[in-house]
Amino acid sequence: MSKRIQLTAALPAAARNIVALHQTVEKAAADAGLDQRLIELVKIRASQLNGCAYCVDQHSRDARKLGESERRLYLLSAWRETDLFSEQERAALELTEAMTRLSHTQDVPDEVYQQATKVFTEEQYVAVAWAATVINAFNRLGVTSHKPLPADPK
Structure with missing residues (x-):
């Protein structure tokens, strides 16, 4: 891979500002009562x-540090094919998938929006949508830069 x-x-x-935005969204998610593991799943799936x-x-x-199972992480890309994930x-x-694929879909389908607003409060929905937005921004920076992986922490 090229440097x-x-x-x-x-x-x-700009990096400090996007980190501050990330922190604001993380606080909003916590304040809305969302499990931090759910937010991490959003980040992983978009990534x-x-x-x-x-x-x-x-x-x-x-x-993993928050207690997420390896099995669920391994199966995240095939989440629709399992019963390992809650309704929320x-x-x-x-x-997250609809928002991440906007360049292809041009919209978040009404049924996706309706399901999300059925299982989340308004504050929770806002936090999830912002979490998807922020990780998509980070992804664009990382992919464009070919951001190298850190050393394996073991």
């Missing part, structure tokens, strides 16, 4: 779709 300019390092003020190895690695490790998680993953 590229690291966009976050090249414009640290899988965007092909961001750095973010898949980071958020999989973060999810399924709605969050469906919303």
Whole structure:
């Protein structure tokens, strides 16, 4: 893989702002009563779709630290084919996929929106949608920069 300019390092003020946005969204999710593991699943799934190895690695490790099972992480890309994910998680993953694929779909289908607003409060829905938005921004920076993986922490 070719070495590229690291966009976050090249414009640290912007990087600090996106990190601050991330922290705001994380607090909103916590304040809305969302399980942090659900938010990590959102981050991982969007990162899988965007092909961001750095973010898949980071958020999989973060999810494991929060107690997420390896089995669910292994099966996340095939979540529709299992009964391992709750109704809220399924709605969050469906919303995340729709938002991540906007360049193809041009919309979040009404049924996806309706299912998400059925299982989430307004505050929770907002937090999930913002979490998907922020991780998509991070993915675009990481993929464009070919952000290298950190050393294996073992």
